[in-house]
Amino acid sequence: MCGIAAYIGEKNAYPIILEALKRLEYRGYDSAGITLYNEGKTTIYKETGAIVQLEKSLGKQSPKGKIGIGHTRWATHGAATAINAHPHHSQDKRLSLVHNGTILNHYILKEDLLANNFSFYGETDTEILVNYLSHQQKKENLNLLETVLRNAGKLEGRSVFVIHDKQDPEKLIACNLGGDLFIGKGKGKQILLCSDKNALAGYADKVLNLLPGMVAVIDKHCHIFDLNTQTELNPEWDKLKLNSEALEKGTYPHFMLKEIFEQETAISQTIKHLTKTSPNRLELVLEPYRRTITRLRKITIIACGTSWHAGLVAKHFFNELADLPVYCEYASEFMPNDVGSGDLVIAISQSGSTADTLQAVQAAKDAGATIISICNVDGSAITNLANVSLLTKAGPEIGVASTKAFTTQLAALLLIASQCGEWRGYLSPNKKKALWQELKNIPIKIKEVLRSNPKIAELAQKYQTANNFLYLGRGTGFPIAMEGALKLKEVSYIHAEGLSAGEMKHGSIALIDEKMPSLFIAPKDEHYDKIMNNLLEIKARHGKIIAITSETDKQIEAEADDIISIPTCPKLLYPFLTVVPLQLFAYHVALLRGTNIDKPRNLAKSVTVE
Numbered sequence: 001m002c003g004i005a006a007y008i009g010e011k012n013a014y015p016i017i018l019e020a021l022k023r024l025e026y027r028g029y030d031s032a033g034i035t036l037y038n039e040g041k042t043t044i045y046k047e048t049g050a051i052v053q054l055e056k057s058l059g060k061q062s063p064k065g066k067i068g069i070g071h072t073r074w075a076t077h078g079a080a081t082a083i084n085a086h087p088h089h090s091q092d093k094r095l096s097l098v099h100n101g102t103i104l105n106h107y108i109l110k111e112d113l114l115a116n117n118f119s120f121y122g123e124t125d126t127e128i129l130v131n132y133l134s135h136q137q138k139k140e141n142l143n144l145l146e147t148v149l150r151n152a153g154k155l156e157g158r159s160v161f162v163i164h165d166k167q168d169p170e171k172l173i174a175c176n177l178g179g180d181l182f183i184g185k186g187k188g189k190q191i192l193l194c195s196d197k198n199a200l201a202g203y204a205d206k207v208l209n210l211l212p213g214m215v216a217v218i219d220k221h222c223h224i225f226d227l228n229t230q231t232e233l234n235p236e237w238d239k240l241k242l243n244s245e246a247l248e249k250g251t252y253p254h255f256m257l258k259e260i261f262e263q264e265t266a267i268s269q270t271i272k273h274l275t276k277t278s279p280n281r282l283e284l285v286l287e288p289y290r291r292t293i294t295r296l297r298k299i300t301i302i303a304c305g306t307s308w309h310a311g312l313v314a315k316h317f318f319n320e321l322a323d324l325p326v327y328c329e330y331a332s333e334f335m336p337n338d339v340g341s342g343d344l345v346i347a348i349s350q351s352g353s354t355a356d357t358l359q360a361v362q363a364a365k366d367a368g369a370t371i372i373s374i375c376n377v378d379g380s381a382i383t384n385l386a387n388v389s390l391l392t393k394a395g396p397e398i399g400v401a402s403t404k405a406f407t408t409q410l411a412a413l414l415l416i417a418s419q420c421g422e423w424r425g426y427l428s429p430n431k432k433k434a435l436w437q438e439l440k441n442i443p444i445k446i447k448e449v450l451r452s453n454p455k456i457a458e459l460a461q462k463y464q465t466a467n468n469f470l471y472l473g474r475g476t477g478f479p480i481a482m483e484g485a486l487k488l489k490e491v492s493y494i495h496a497e498g499l500s501a502g503e504m505k506h507g508s509i510a511l512i513d514e515k516m517p518s519l520f521i522a523p524k525d526e527h528y529d530k531i532m533n534n535l536l537e538i539k540a541r542h543g544k545i546i547a548i549t550s551e552t553d554k555q556i557e558a559e560a561d562d563i564i565s566i567p568t569c570p571k572l573l574y575p576f577l578t579v580v581p582l583q584l585f586a587y588h589v590a591l592l593r594g595t596n597i598d599k600p601r602n603l604a605k606s607v608t609v610e
């Protein structure tokens, strides 16, 4: 969580850092700040709220300085106040630091600092960190690089920080202890550091991924050191290829809506990326594990939030296509004893930087499991940890509520499950081919579903005042119900629960009255008749019903208050279609309730703390 942007070069750093922070704002937006160094003086500017508040409060004064560090925050330690906003400075105001992540042993460090006459103005672990480094620097009479190299290893937890020393002012030091930081080189010896590669667009043509365990010294050049060996490294810089259009809303009022509509292309690109050639990319990268795959007795999936819902859908893919049981675990609840050598773990993460997922993947890897990651961000921490990394091609997902990442994850998972099925002799090559063809037709069907957008906007109007919603489904419809409920909660702040429709009668049905709408995921699959029973049970208790179904028949028409129709497709592929109306519904309800759709309160796009 939180976004870091830092600049060193010939231009005024303020507008460049400000623009980069705006691009990083999806990572946290409760306060922001910038330190600028100019002619012997460091000045820190901070404000609560979004970056625009900082910009407004600085008004017409255009702060000067060719070196600067900036931050947009998602509060972990300490409330979202201007005092707790980053950058933080050392007690003697010599060091200034921005930080992403958490320092787990901050209490111990603080005790030592208090014993050494340090006092603190705020409540953050970051203020402890900057003072800890300041104390070590003075105690051992070190320069800043030496201080970081000798002491960063003593910090516990995953984090990234960038620090400036007023007494050695023409450089910045960046340190990655688990998280993301990209260094971009632009024309005229300009260097911009950002938590997300995409935020470098327009400012850099070369990029270096500062990996965990690396420290960078940035002046007009850039020197990289290994924290473990304390030696200088010579990593390769990549060409930065970015499409800056992907970072703009274009004609859409919100990123969330744009990204819902982009699903058609995002899925096609993902399928193409994984299956284009023969043998295709998927087979090539999985080939070294073919023996393991044919002998597997189970698969473990690790993920959080929406990505976890994709994993729950994939349970059905692996069961039905590869005869493989799947244990789909919340990353934060993962127990490493559940896997061992010879096991296969699939880690799903849009960002590739979710701390809970990274932690669980590391534990699974340490236990000897082979890790396949499904990720949307090339070069992210998870792709570096995994044995095999498969990319979804959703393009940058900026709206905090995940939409296109989810359906592209489903596409990747279906492809992997069917490939495993073929290798395990469970799915014939012809059946796999036919299924892949059906998958390739899904984007056209999504386009059809998107045509219901005006109708869904009307439904949102009708139901927007409800305070609670139930989402109900069976089979693959159950995780889709959970995903629909999560979308509504995130963007509209309405309480919603996604439940197994069969389980509802074991307790939650007590919630039903005429004020409680239930959304049924009811495509015509093998669960349809039972779903209809559950729908009638709700109806008998005067609950309102919205049904998403693939073929309307007289029965559902008579019983549901409202129906959203989707095209028919093979039953395993329904999740691709049923989730889209739920995304649109959440979007329109949020729009009517006037929430901050792309940056809902209390959330951040990449959850880089545990």
Ligand code: M6R
Residues within 6 Å of the ligand: 304, 305, 306, 307, 308, 348, 349, 350, 351, 352, 353, 354, 357, 400, 401, 402, 403, 486, 490, 605, 606, 607
């Ligand atoms: O980047 P990841 O896929 O690892 O993120 C996991 C969750 O934090 C994420 O899916 C979150 O639940 C979304 N905001 C849901 O819309």
